[in-house]
Amino acid sequence: MLARLTSGIALASIAALVLVGCTPPEPSDDEVLAEARESFDSFYQTVDEQMAAGSASATDFEEYATRELAAQWAQDVQAVIDDGTTSRGVLEVVDLALVDRSDDRISTHLCTDGRNITTTHPDGSMQEPSGLVAWSATFVPRDDSSRLLLASLDPIQDQAICE
């Protein structure tokens, strides 16, 4: 009985030591891409919300984007609003591919579908939606969580990601 108890305590101690010493596993590429997609979706959802509200806020973007990108997009969104153009809907990510990955940066190519975005100009004319667009996007890890922040978003000529 004493022997069984002793071995039980020993096993429990080993388990405790193993747990104390373990570090979170490195996320897989798929997990990183899923995080990136979630950040992008949330980011563009914020664009749509600000368009609907009729005012732009860099602070709201900073939840999903770096401070620099947030400031730039807030400025761009405000310019569209000030112009009197209304636009509702979100860019939907059709495909997302990892281009490069390091501890502090993730580079991706993504294809978006803008057909759900309805844009009306101040004169009442309606814009043909953007359709499929290929982008280069980089993400950086946020300091205080596992979430990724969108750091850059630029259109690219290479349409392979959208084919």
Added chain:
Amino acid sequence: MRVAVALALVALVSALAPIPMNSDASCSPIEIAMGTCVLDPETGELVVGGVIAYPAPPVDEDGGGNSGGYAGPAPGGSDPNLYDPCPTWRDPTACARYYDTPPIVGEADPAPPDPVAADPVRAVTMADIARFTPLVGELVVEPEGWGVVGTPTNFYATAETHTMDGELFDTPIQVRWTPSSYRFDYGDGAVEETEAAGSAWRGAEESWTETATSHTYSTRDDVTASVTVIFTAEVDAGSGWFAVPGTLPVDAPAASVKVFEVDTVLTDGDCLANPSAAGCG
């Protein structure tokens, strides 16, 4: 050989490199997203203005009723002062409506085409297409249909954007349903309307944590929770997608939630193996 390799590398890097914004054209990424600025994949040039799908309605300033209305240049960009709104690399169907718009001839000031008259399907209302009942999915409760008092129970809706084929006014159409918001009724009197569908807990570390759509019950009463998905719709009758005014709320099947209270007790061994042991039962 080295020169060829170097040139190939330069070409590859150029193709993959982001197009510099605001170089010669004043375009922000949001303008590209909206379609007001288009990237020509053949030349890599940004075309400011994009394509106008429907012109502005007439402005009746003098009562004559024939002013205003941008009819645009003839297909192929015959007006040298205007960019070609339908370059050849674009999907021809995207420009079909544009080409149907007659160009301005001479000093005539034709009234702009009435999109509804040209395409009666554009007059459809949400009531017309409600019979194309959208797929509402289900309400998922985590853990599996139960919760614990004082601890978040996770809820999420599985509705997704989807397209259906059908017929309206004897015309084949496609209807695209998009969940725009969700009304969660947690069954204990709490109702939350949100644009978030919610999502499943990812792994053990996220279990029992608060989410955008989770709810914490304060009593042990079993409840029936439900979600109403509010859809927006677009219709395509062959001439492109257009939004149908209004929304359509659709209820997903309700889900029973058993709410437990958790307490810690000292037992003499495994209660499942020995239910009569001290502390069990």
